[in-house]
Amino acid sequence: MPLAPLFRPIDVAPAYQKVADAIEREIVNGRIKPGDPIGTEHDLVRQFGVNRSTIREGIRVLEEGGLISRDSSRRLHACLPRYTKLASRLSRALVLHEVTFRELYEASMTLEVASIEGAVERATEENLAELADNLVRSEAVVGDPAMLAECDAEFHVLVAKASQNRVLQLAREPAAQLFYPTTEMIVAGVAEGGPRLVAAHRHLIEAIQRRDREAGVLWTRRHLQDWRRGFEKIASLDRSVEHMYMEHAQAVRRR
Amino acid sequence: MPLAPLFRPIDVAPAYQKVADAIEREIVNGRIKPGDPIGTEHDLVRQFGVNRSTIREGIRVLEEGGLISRDSSRRLHACLPRYTKLASRLSRALVLHEVTFRELYEASMTLEVASIEGAVERATEENLAELADNLVRSEAVVGDPAMLAECDAEFHVLVAKASQNRVLQLAREPAAQLFYPTTEMIVAGVAEGGPRLVAAHRHLIEAIQRRDREAGVLWTRRHLQDWRRGFEKIASLDRSVEHMYMEHAQAVRRR
DNA sequence: GCCTCTAACTTTGTCGGACAAAGGGACAGC
DNA sequence: GCTGTCCCTTTGTCCGACAAAGTTAGAGGC
Numbered sequence: 001m002p003l004a005p006l007f008r009p010i011d012v013a014p015a016y017q018k019v020a021d022a023i024e025r026e027i028v029n030g031r032i033k034p035g036d037p038i039g040t041e042h043d044l045v046r047q048f049g050v051n052r053s054t055i056r057e058g059i060r061v062l063e064e065g066g067l068i069s070r071d072s073s074r075r076l077h078a079c080l081p082r083y084t085k086l087a088s089r090l091s092r093a094l095v096l097h098e099v100t101f102r103e104l105y106e107a108s109m110t111l112e113v114a115s116i117e118g119a120v121e122r123a124t125e126e127n128l129a130e131l132a133d134n135l136v137r138s139e140a141v142v143g144d145p146a147m148l149a150e151c152d153a154e155f156h157v158l159v160a161k162a163s164q165n166r167v168l169q170l171a172r173e174p175a176a177q178l179f180y181p182t183t184e185m186i187v188a189g190v191a192e193g194g195p196r197l198v199a200a201h202r203h204l205i206e207a208i209q210r211r212d213r214e215a216g217v218l219w220t221r222r223h224l225q226d227w228r229r230g231f232e233k234i235a236s237l238d239r240s241v242e243h244m245y246m247e248h249a250q251a252v253r254r255r
Numbered sequence: 256m257p258l259a260p261l262f263r264p265i266d267v268a269p270a271y272q273k274v275a276d277a278i279e280r281e282i283v284n285g286r287i288k289p290g291d292p293i294g295t296e297h298d299l300v301r302q303f304g305v306n307r308s309t310i311r312e313g314i315r316v317l318e319e320g321g322l323i324s325r326d327s328s329r330r331l332h333a334c335l336p337r338y339t340k341l342a343s344r345l346s347r348a349l350v351l352h353e354v355t356f357r358e359l360y361e362a363s364m365t366l367e368v369a370s371i372e373g374a375v376e377r378a379t380e381e382n383l384a385e386l387a388d389n390l391v392r393s394e395a396v397v398g399d400p401a402m403l404a405e406c407d408a409e410f411h412v413l414v415a416k417a418s419q420n421r422v423l424q425l426a427r428e429p430a431a432q433l434f435y436p437t438t439e440m441i442v443a444g445v446a447e448g449g450p451r452l453v454a455a456h457r458h459l460i461e462a463i464q465r466r467d468r469e470a471g472v473l474w475t476r477r478h479l480q481d482w483r484r485g486f487e488k489i490a491s492l493d494r495s496v497e498h499m500y501m502e503h504a505q506a507v508r509r510r
Numbered sequence: 511g512c513c514t515c516t517a518a519c520t521t522t523g524t525c526g527g528a529c530a531a532a533g534g535g536a537c538a539g540c
Numbered sequence: 541g542c543t544g545t546c547c548c549t550t551t552g553t554c555c556g557a558c559a560a561a562g563t564t565a566g567a568g569g570c
């Protein structure tokens with residue numbers, strides 16, 4: 001019979017990690033609210049009793065995690081992590097794991113359908129106005145694949161936003177970020193691609209307006225199937241997401 | 256008419272950020288493969304021509320992003336970002352954004368149903384063996400809410416894994432991490448909670464075995480509805496996720 | 511009294527050097 | 541072949557320093 005454990009594992013985390021954890025705890029449990037100042041590096045040196053280099057390493061960890069950031073004057077303050085920034089981490093991970101476009105397509109089918117269902121049910125007038133505005137801008141750039149792809153990405157972000165479900169909004173973002181670059185290629189390669197894309201958006205907006213769930217789901221499916229057909233003219237769905245697509249995600253993250 | 260731009264915006268990112276970006280680029284575009292050594296801090300000092308403190312700050316950024324890590328001997332090497340670690344960042348963000356349990360529930364309903372559909376279609380013998388093993392362990396701890404909740408969380412991870420869709424796996428993880436702690440409370444509070452949970456798992460495994468999609472979806476719905484009923488005995492679905500739940504996510508991340 | 515401009519002061523980003531602790535490797539001894 | 545020791549490398553931490561950018565306060569002009 002093994003001995004009863006006499007000792008707990010001792011905490012051997014390096015100091016910079018402890019600093020980061022301590023500040024993270026205060027933010028996550030709400031004692032430091034988003035927007036609250038964290039204090040200067042020198043303040044933290046005094047409070048934690050460690051060297052400024054150590055403090056700075058801890059700050060980098062928190063900054064990368066999106067929990068704190070520096071304002072225009074580079075002062076530290078707690079902040080709400082931004083979805084797009086976090087999602088681009090995930091996109092990056094998906095690329096490194098070499099997920100296939102089939103996986104992306106299947107997951108997006110689920111997530112975008114769920115988004116439109118939520119939007120049909122709960123979209124506000126403001127959401128609709130944003131979508132309508134997006135549609136106008138899309139129509140204006142229907143001949144420019146790059147701009148149109150950008151509008152398309154924004155359109156689906158707006159639909160997800162209209163669902164009023166932030167979990168869904170966040171869940172769909174990583175896959176969406178990897179779709180975005182391909183849309184440009186497809187619209188450029190397929191003659192009727194642009195107009196079909198804009199037409200689908202129009203039908204989706206109408207569906208939301210009429211609170212017509214069936215139509216919303218139908219047109220989302222069609223929209224994604226269009227993407228799929230276009231993609232399969234270029235490559236196999238079983239191809240894994242290429243590294244080049246990451247350049248987009250990186251650009252998005254830095255915004 | 257404005258002058259043609261003579262100059263590009265100059266890059267004013269701090270040095271540690273440039274170091275991190277440079278290494279990130281090499282990893283993401285595949286020139287450094289997961290597992291490859293990065294070299295010692297001193298090597299990087301020589302290569303980048305900056306001070307070691309600067310290098311270390313850059314390393315912290317990459318470490319937090321999950322792109323590099325240190326092995327047992329603390330040497331740096333590139334690695335595949337781990338889903339659970341990234342997902343816990345998202346869970347944290349969701350908590351800070353004060354998402355409601357209703358949002359979690361709705362999104363999970365979508366994501367878990369999609370997972371089971373994928374699992375029914377594509378689960379391997381190995382996936383089924385893992386699920387069966389999980390079921391045995393769940394039955395053994397049916398009287399212990401904390402252990403059972405842990406088994407439940409693992410069960411759904413295994414279902415998502417069986418779907419062979421890593422995008423889905425990743426997308427469901429953040430919401431799932433926030434569910435996990437509540438399951439324990441619910442199982443503890445509702446008399447028949449434990450046995451019902453295990454029974455649902457058994458039905459789900461059978462559905463996967465029989466490739467019976469209808470049954471899989473049905474029992475996933477019931478399983479989640481059970482959670483919902485249990486939760487509503489404790490609190491309103493419109494309550495936002497409390498900060499206390501983050502302690503779990505933090506524990507998960509550190510594993 | 512209010513505004514502007516300048517001169518301190520503060521804060522950040524970076525640098526150089528330093529040292530203890532932990533790990534890895536080579537080498538001798540059994 | 542295994543073990544223990546010594547040495548070297550690497551990491552984590554510390555100290556002190558400085559230029560650049562931002563902030564604050566006070567002088568001076570209206």
